[in-house]
Amino acid sequence: GAVVSQHPSRVICKSGTSVKIECRSLDFQATTMFWYRQFPKQSLMLMATSNEGSKATYEQGVEKDKFLINHASLTLSTLTVTSAHPEDSSFYICSARDLADTDTQYFGPGTRLTVL
Amino acid sequence: KQEVTQIPAALSVPEGENLVLNCSFTDSAIYNLQWFRQDPGKGLTSLLLIQSSQREQTSGRLNASLDKSSGRSTLYIAASQPGDSATYLCAVPKGAAGNKLTFGGGTRVLVKP
Numbered sequence: 001g002a003v004v005s006q007h008p009s010r011v012i013c014k015s016g017t018s019v020k021i022e023c024r025s026l027d028f029q030a031t032t033m034f035w036y037r038q039f040p041k042q043s044l045m046l047m048a049t050s051n052e053g054s055k056a057t058y059e060q061g062v063e064k065d066k067f068l069i070n071h072a073s074l075t076l077s078t079l080t081v082t083s084a085h086p087e088d089s090s091f092y093i094c095s096a097r098d099l100a101d102t103d104t105q106y107f108g109p110g111t112r113l114t115v116l
Numbered sequence: 117k118q119e120v121t122q123i124p125a126a127l128s129v130p131e132g133e134n135l136v137l138n139c140s141f142t143d144s145a146i147y148n149l150q151w152f153r154q155d156p157g158k159g160l161t162s163l164l165l166i167q168s169s170q171r172e173q174t175s176g177r178l179n180a181s182l183d184k185s186s187g188r189s190t191l192y193i194a195a196s197q198p199g200d201s202a203t204y205l206c207a208v209p210k211g212a213a214g215n216k217l218t219f220g221g222g223t224r225v226l227v228k229p
Contacts, residue, residue, distance in 0.1 A: 006159075034216050034217070041224075042221070043205060043219045043220060043221045043222050044160075044205070044207075044217075044219045045219075046216050046217070046218075049216055091157075093159055093160065095217075102212075103147075103148075103212075105217075107152075107159050107160040107162070108159055109158065109159035110157075110158065110159040112157065
């Protein structure tokens with residue numbers, strides 16, 4: 001099946017720093033990728049929809065200036081958490097929608113962010 | 117606004133017993149419904165996807181049913197094994213299939229040997 005990778009898988013940073021998370025579709029093209037956040041023992045909540053070549057669409061309550069999304073190619077979307085704080089510590093998961101089969105999206109393995 | 121609910125939030129059963137996980141959604145106009153498995157600290161593994169026109173889907177020991185009119189889906193896992201211990205999530209897309217997903221809160225399952 002199709003594979004989506006995320007890098008890094010785990011990151012620990014100091015408060016105030018910025019962290020970039022990559023989401024790549026390895027064997028298919030994706031004009032649309034989704035970014036989700038999951039707090040401990042909670043479900044996934046959509047943060048934003050990343051569109052190749054255009055601005056991301058953010059869900060209500062998600063600060064676009066804090067969570068910068070760039071979808072520069074058909075296989076890569078990045079999420080940058082700017083000026084991270086401890087409350088941003090979470091599990092971030094992306095999914096990518098297959099351009100050749102838009103009914104299907106594939107999930108990445110997630111990135112665990114810990115802000116000290 | 118679509119809301120997805122999973123009951124129970126946690127479930128503990130002895131090995132060999134059948135598992136029944138419930139998922140309900142408020143807006144019955146869905147394109148499909150998907151069940152996922154998530155192990156602690158890991159990403160999602162897709163288990164079954166039921167199209168809106170289908171009543172059920174089966175894969176090995178897993179069977180998922182869908183009743184759109186009542187806004188319910190049930191995941192059955194037969195003859196549970198300790199390896200089935202995980203969190204199970206159901207999700208429906210907003211609008212067309214392949215769109216952003218709305219997830220239920222999940223059911224944490226523990227199968228005791």
